[in-house]
Amino acid sequence: MTTGNEHPQARRSVVNWLLGLWGGGVLASIFYPVVRYLAPPDVPEAAALSVTAGSAQALAPNSGRVVPFGARPAIVIRTPAGELRAFSATCTHLDCTVQYRPDLQRIWCACHNGEYDLNGRNVAGPPPRPLDPYDVNVAGDEITITRRS
Amino acid sequence: MKRLVLAAFVLLAVDTRAQTPPETAFEDDVHAAAGLTCASCHKTEAAGAYAAPARTSIAPLCASCHSDAAYMRTVDPQVRVDQYLQYQTSTHGKRMAAGDARVATCSDCHGAHGVRRVRDARSPVAPANVVTTCGRCHGDPARMAAFGRQATHPAEWAASVHAAALIKRGDTSAPTCVSCHGSHGATPPGVTSVANVCAQCHLREAELFRASPKREIFDAIGQAECLVCHGNHRIESPADQWVGLEKGAVCEQCHDAAGDSGAAIRDIRQKLDTLQDATSTADARLTRAEHAGMLVEDGRLALQLAREHQVQSRALVHAFAPAPFAKTAADGVAAARRAREAGEAAMRELQLRRQGLGVATLLVLAFLATLWVKIRRLPPA
Amino acid sequence: MRLRAWLAERLPLDDVLATLRHKRVPHHEYSVWYYFGGTTLFLFAIQVGTGALLLLYYRPSAAEAYESVQFIVARVPFGWLVRSIHAWSANLMVASAFAHLFSVAFLHAYRRPRELTWMSGVLLLVLTLAFGFTGYLLPWNEVSFFATRVGTDIAATVPLVGHALVRFLRGGDDVTGATLTRLFGFHVAVLPAVATALVALHLLLVQRHGMSVPPSVERRAAADPGAVRSIPFLPHFLLRDLFAWTAVLAVLASLATFYPSELGAKADPFAPAPAGIRPEWYFLWAFETLKHVPPTVAGLNGEFVAVAAMGSGAVGALLLPLVAGRSPRSRAIVVWICAAALLFMGGMTMLALRTVTP
Known part of the structure; x- marks a missing residue:
């Protein structure tokens, strides 16, 4: 203890210096996550509700297009009358992805020959339920499909 | 029941x-x-006295x-x-x-x-x-x-x-x-027309079968198309193990290990097994990451894609040829790999979080220890 | 130095510093309980900070709330940490506030002239619980949706205005997106404004009256003035406070990393209620009590009787310093009542946890 009594001032300044060092580290480990959090993320916003589905012009009457919608596919069709409609593209029978058949004018599942009409109703084959419908909006030339919540 | x-x-x-x-x-x-x-x-x-x-x-x-x-x-x-x-x-x-x-x-x-x-x-x-x-x-x-x-x-x-x-x-x-x-x-459907019956629903498989070399051979030897492998009344859910040359597999009824067909069967089976392994491994990794509190939506999307490729490649077995099947199966394996990587990345991220916490905790402990010394050394009140 | 002089000329800086330098805190065997007030305040500050961060990405609508929380957790760097800290800090804040309340009650710190300090404290605890209740729904997941439905339903037992009260809380007849927007408004605007004002009042009163000394220590001091020590607020007490806060921060970070707040499935208003719906742990005792009351008690609706009893308990707690007598005997009664309340709440919580866990 003799040294401590001889240099109490020096001991205290060492403690203060260490306290500042560790305290700075603690503050850094608080502010580093905060700064990272404040920086805008790569994907600017949650997009689970609606997705863009390409050009409306490019989708001719009596044709369809399958687009990813979150973790599942969706299908946008243009009816022979020119109307745009969108549905979940997951067949209600066994989870295969459906496609548009211009010759049948129906949405068709290749796995078990299931057919849905242009309103998504199951009309032939094994599918037990209609396809879930989505809302379609066109801004400029871009189709946006939205899940109904 | x-x-x-x-x-x-x-x-x-x-x-x-x-x-x-x-x-x-x-x-x-x-x-x-x-x-x-x-x-x-x-x-x-007469009324009131009706007989059958x-x-x-x-x-x-x-x-x-x-x-x-x-x-x-x-x-x-x-x-x-x-x-x-x-x-x-x-x-x-x-x-x-x-x-x-x-x-x-x-x-x-x-x-x-x-x-x-x-x-x-x-x-x-x-x-x-x-x-x-x-x-x-x-x-x-x-x-x-x-x-x-x-x-x-x-x-x-x-x-x-x-x-x-x-x-x-x-x-x-x-x-x-x-x-x-x-x-x-x-009336019982005829042996050669049974594929038409099954094709009412299993159109994809029937189309592939009709375009395959099997059709002519089966017709020539009077084999009953779908029934040979799937049976008639007791039609069970098909398994990847049906494709194979060992006992219990359906190909084994006619084929043996010799020749091109034996090699093709082994090849298809091996790819089916690889795809199944890849999807179940990916699923296990994603589930583990989810249980650890991580969100792995991208991985789940890739796994969904892999599953769809698996359904399609199982249908493509009915082409009885390696060509279209191999590509779909390979696509499935690739999708499953992406899913697995997403799960593994999530686990690495979790590890990184814990290491970061470890560093921060060490800093906090050092700060607390020094603060304690400081409090002890304060001049008496 | 010049800046300091500039500031001192315009602000009562020197007065404040002088007051803090002269401020002393009693130091005795019970003074460890003094730190719970400071800890609660620290956790409140964390809630304000992390809450503001969450607001940057959160979207308060039924269509987007769940997705935006998912986005925070999965896509925003350290979003998982901010959200988990906010959730864990809320839990610790409730625990710390309860510990503060009961320690103050047991040490009789509510006595004259600290009645208003106590009453503002009780109101702050109620506000803390309200923060918890309103914040619980905001992720719009299955568990929180049904817990909020059950929780708001309890208000219906209030006679005459019960139905109107439920409609007020829900923003309609049922829990919908309107409820979410409403509770969000309470959570981030109304409650923080009231809480900040009350915290300011509470701190001002604590500063004005200083720390209370328990009656037993007071008696010792009366016999021998040198027996009760005190330490300077600056730096002795503040450094100890800092120690407690840093330790709490470390605990929070570990909890958030190892037990991140789960999100679960998105709420579906038309789905049947899943099994095992229960509120946050600090409401469990009330939830369990309501389960055990018989349908009718003395000719009245049992649920109403239970809610009325809990309500009068809260009012009793609020008015405690006004109704408690000054004699040692009435202080003993307060201790027994508080102990019984603590035992009841603890017992009911245990019972609820036991029935849920298996």
């Missing part, structure tokens, strides 16, 4: 029909709704209206009128015409005094009931022995993937007896 319930339900329906007096049962009959009376069928008897018509005369009796297009149109413009025509081509109809009254006629399936439309779920020929109705004779060994036939088919069907779809999932589009054999024209 479900089968028992179904059987009980139909027995009950049969019982009530047996116990209900004909005039009461007839009140609910579609024929009563169409304005028919007892005397419409019981023509020869002879079994051989029932079908012609029904046909006197149901084959009369002009008359039927007045009751229901859409109704079909070809049932009797079809019945005459069926095994039932031919035997009945030959005077064998033991075989089925209209009333055996539709009932006599409480006839309901087929789309009425209470009808004995509604999809959920029709197997039990056929099974009353075709599942009865005593009756079938007289014809030298087996009575095991309804029970075999009950163990099939189709029965599971109908009874467990309530999918009324699942095939029953009549979907393959026909109803009024019931």
Whole structure:
């Protein structure tokens, strides 16, 4: 203890210096996550509700297009009358992805020959339920499909 | 269990029909709704003393209206009128015409005094009931022995993937007896036409099969297309292990390890197994990451894609060629790998979080220790 | 130095510093309980900070709330940490506030002249619980949706205005997106405004009256003035406070990393309630009590009786310093009542946890 009594001032300044060092580290480990959090993320916003589905012009009457919608596919069709409609593209029978058949004018599942009409109703084959419908909006030339919540 | 319930339900329906007096049962009959009376069928008897018509005369009796297009149109413009025509081509109809009254006629399936439309779920020929109705004779060994036939088919069907779809999932589009054999024209489908029957639903597989080299060979040697591998009544959910050369596999019935075909079979099986391994490994990794509190949506999307490729590649087995199958299977494996990597990245991220926490905790502990020293050394108050 | 002079000329800086330098805190065997107030305040500050961070990405609508929380957790760097800290800090804040309340009650710190300090404290605890209740729904997941439905339903037992109260809380007849927007408004605007004002009042009163000394220590001091020590607020007490806060921060970070707040499935208003719906742990005792009351008590609706009893308990707690007598005997009664309340709440919580866990 003799040294401590001889240099109490020096001991205290060492403690203060260490306290500042560790305290700075603690503050850094608080502010580093905060700064990272404040920086805008790569994907600017949650997009689970609606997705863009390409050009409306490019989708001719009596044709369809399958687009990813979150973790599942969706299908946008243009009816022979020119109307745009969108549905979940997951067949209600066994989870295969459906496609548009211009010759049948129906949405068709290749796995078990299931057919849905242009309103998504199951009309032939094994599918037990209609396809879930989505809302379609066109801004400029871009189709946006939205899940109904 | 479900089968028992179904059987009980139909027995009950049969019982009530047996116990209900004909005039009461007839009140609910579609024929009563169409304005028919007892005397419409019981023509020869005096009122109040009706006897059953002879079994051989029932079908012609029904046909006197149901084959009369002009008359039927007045009751229901859409109704079909070809049932009797079809019945005459069926095994039932031919035997009945030959005077064998033991075989089925209209009333055996539709009932006599409480006839309901087929789309009425209470009808004995509604999809959920029709197997039990056929099974009353075709599942009865005593009756079938007289014809030298087996009575095991309804029970075999009950163990099939189709029965599971109908009874467990309530999918009324699942095939029953009549979907393959026909109803009024019931007869076993021919060996060469069975693919047409299956293709009603399994179109993709049928298209692939018809374009494959198997078709010609099977036709030439008189093999029964789909049935060779899948069986007929007891059609089970197919497994990847069916493709193979070891005991229990279906290819092994005809092929051995020698030659190109043996190598192709081994190759297809190996790719199927790789895909299955890849998807289940990816699923396990993603589940572990999810249990650790991580969100791995991208991984789940990739896994969904891998599963779809798996469904498609299993269908592509029916091309019996390595070409289109190999690409789809490889795409599936690639998607499964992406899913697995997403799960592993999540676990690495978790590890990184814990390391970061470790560093921060060390800093905090050092700060606390120094602060403690500082507090101890403060000048006395 | 010049800046300091500039500031001192314009602000009462020197007065404040002088007051803090002269401020002393009693130091005795019970003074460890003094730190719970500071800890609660620290956790409140964390809630304000992390809450503001969450607001940058959160979207308060039924269509987007769940997705935006998912986005925070999965896509925003350290979003998982901010959200988990906010959730864990809320839990610790409730625990710390309860510990503060009961320690103050047991040490009789509510006595004259600290009645208003106590009452503002009780109101702050109620506000803390309200923060918890309103914040619980905001992720719009299955568990929180049904817990909020059950929780708001309890208000219906209040006579006459019960139905109107439920409609007020839900923003309609049922829990919908309107409820979410409403509770969000309470959670981030109304409650923080009231809480900040009350915290300011509470701190001002603590500063004005200083720390209370328990009656037993007071008696010792009366006999021998040198027996009760005190330490300077600056730096002795503040450094100890800092120690407690840093330790709490370390615990929070570990909890958030090893037990991140789960998100579960998105709420579906038309789905049947899943099994095992229960509120946050600090409401469990009330939830359990309501389960055990018979349908009718003395000719009245049992649920109403239970809610009325809990309500009068809260009012009793609020008015405690006004109704408690000054004699040692009435202080003993307060201790027994508080102990019974603590035992009841603890017992009911245990019972609820036991029935839920298996």
